[in-house]
Amino acid sequence: MKVKGLIIAVTTMTLAVGCFSGCSSATDDTAEYHWKMALNSSAGDAAYDGAVFFKEKIEEITNGRVEVTLYGGASLGTTSEVLECMPIGVADIMCESVGTLSTFTDLANVDALPYIYSGYDHFMKVWESDLGDEMKEVIGDETNFKLLGNMYRGARIVTATKEMTTPEDMKGFKLRALNLDVYLKTWQYIGAAPMPLAMSEVYTALQQHTVEGQENPMSDSYNYAFQEVCKYWIKTNHVYSANVFIMDRDYFNSLPEDIQAAAIEASEYASDQMNSLMLDREAETEQKLIDSGCTVLEVDTQEFIDYYADFVDTYYPELSDWANRIKAMDPNLEGAAEQEETVQDDAAEGTA
Numbered sequence: 001m002k003v004k005g006l007i008i009a010v011t012t013m014t015l016a017v018g019c020f021s022g023c024s025s026a027t028d029d030t031a032e033y034h035w036k037m038a039l040n041s042s043a044g045d046a047a048y049d050g051a052v053f054f055k056e057k058i059e060e061i062t063n064g065r066v067e068v069t070l071y072g073g074a075s076l077g078t079t080s081e082v083l084e085c086m087p088i089g090v091a092d093i094m095c096e097s098v099g100t101l102s103t104f105t106d107l108a109n110v111d112a113l114p115y116i117y118s119g120y121d122h123f124m125k126v127w128e129s130d131l132g133d134e135m136k137e138v139i140g141d142e143t144n145f146k147l148l149g150n151m152y153r154g155a156r157i158v159t160a161t162k163e164m165t166t167p168e169d170m171k172g173f174k175l176r177a178l179n180l181d182v183y184l185k186t187w188q189y190i191g192a193a194p195m196p197l198a199m200s201e202v203y204t205a206l207q208q209h210t211v212e213g214q215e216n217p218m219s220d221s222y223n224y225a226f227q228e229v230c231k232y233w234i235k236t237n238h239v240y241s242a243n244v245f246i247m248d249r250d251y252f253n254s255l256p257e258d259i260q261a262a263a264i265e266a267s268e269y270a271s272d273q274m275n276s277l278m279l280d281r282e283a284e285t286e287q288k289l290i291d292s293g294c295t296v297l298e299v300d301t302q303e304f305i306d307y308y309a310d311f312v313d314t315y316y317p318e319l320s321d322w323a324n325r326i327k328a329m330d331p332n333l334e335g336a337a338e339q340e341e342t343v344q345d346d347a348a349e350g351t352a
Contacts, residue, residue: 031067033259038076038091040199044223046153046281047095047243048072050274054095054149054245058266066259068093083145086248094246097153098139101246102180105142109182110135110322113312115305117240118330123152124275126329127242135322136244146252148245149267151274154217154282155237159230161212165299167191167307176202176214185315186238190307203229217241219278219285227294233286234297236304245270 037055041048048070055068071091076082079100082091098111117123126132127150136147164170171191177183179196187194195211205211206229213230214221215238227233245267252260289296312323327333 031064033066033255035066035068035092036076036090037068037070038074038082038094039070039072040074040079040096041220041223042072045220046151046217046274046278047097049277050149050151050243050270051095051245053270053273054266057269058262061265062259062262066262083246086145086246087250092247092251095243096246097241097243098136098147099180099182099241101139101143101145102182104145105139106316106318107135107142107322108139109180109316110139110319110326111241112180112182112186112239113316113319113323114186114238115301115308116312116323116326118301118332119237120152120155120240120279122330122332123240123242125331126326127152129329131325131329132242140249144249146247146249148247148264149243149271151243151271152278153241153243154219154278155235156215156239156241157218157221158215158234158236158238159213159221159226160232160234161206161209161230163232163295163297164234165297167304174210174212176205176211182316186308186311189311189315199224202226206230217282218289219281222285222288227289227292231293232295232297233289234299236299237301238304243274 037051039045039048039051043049043052051068051070055070058066058068076091077085079094079096080103082094083100083104086092086094098108101108102112117126132150136150139145140147158164158175160173160175164173167190170187173187173192175187175192175194176197177187177194184194184196195205197205197211202211202214203224203226206214206226213232214226215236216224218233218235221227221230221233245263247263252263255263286296312320316323
């Protein structure tokens with residue numbers, strides 16, 4: 001893995017003078033391992049809250065041998081800076097989406113492909129299966145990272161200053177999109193005009209009508225107070241993305257087996273807590289939006305699924321196999337197949 005430039009490395013030097021703003025606790029000198037956890041967000045965000053669960057659990061099961069300090073608000077650097085500099089100590093662990101690793105391997109784009117999941121149950125079935133483990137392992141091999149856990153971070157939706165419910169409505173729509181190739185192509189494919197912006201700039205851009213909307217999980221969008229500048233919240237549910245705990249693989253492999261096992265256990269515990277919590281949080285957030293006067297719009301998801309039917313083969317043919325394997329695990333398809341089999345059996349009995 002390469003490190004991009006001296007400027008990024010300078011970020012690590014400031015760690016020597018102590019805690020950044022966003023650091024959650026002081027270092028415990030009795031611990032054997034002092035891990036810096038890099039986070040882009042603060043309390044209330046899915047990644048940050050998952051990190052709190054991880055911290056509490058690993059410190060408990062290692063009896064304090066591992067001490068984790070949370071650095072929120074991107075205080076250790078941007079996602080790419082942290083990931084590229086993890087081998088030299090800018091951070092020991094990060095909680096972020098699998099898709100952020102797409103700058104290291106195209107395989108990580110599988111996390112952000114549009115409309116390959118039918119919903120939460122489908123997402124959870126995949127990421128708690130052998131296929132989910134395989135995706136993490138293969139992406140880890142390509143990037144030299146160890147990926148731990150699988151946390152549902154909420155379906156990505158659109159928040160906008162105007163009402164839209166169909167693919168046709170999205171044409172020409174100016175929105176802030178994450179500056180990753182798959183996200184930009186997703187919106188270009190539908191005829192929108194995606195604009196990469198730092199999250200810190202999005203609220204002002206919406207106020208000034210530089211953009212007409214943005215897309216993120218509902219609870220994340222609410223935490224950024226976009227309800228104040230976007231009155232239409234459109235449940236496109238276009239991406240179901242997984243947050244994971246990311247460590248440099250060489251460092252992880254150098255740890256004693258019991259510490260490795262503790263990290264795995266803590267990541268699984270944090271995932272279980274967040275996966276159940278996020279469903280409740282989404283429902284609570286939707287009610288808050290309605291109470292605040294925002295309009296929450298449902299869409300014909302199948303219309304969007306059909307629109308994006310050729311997206312993967314067009315732009316990411318190397319991911320077609322994974323996308324098809326994910327789609328094949330849709331519990332709705334299995335239910336339909338079982339229902340069809342029952343109908344056929346009943347028909348056969350009727351003619352017997």
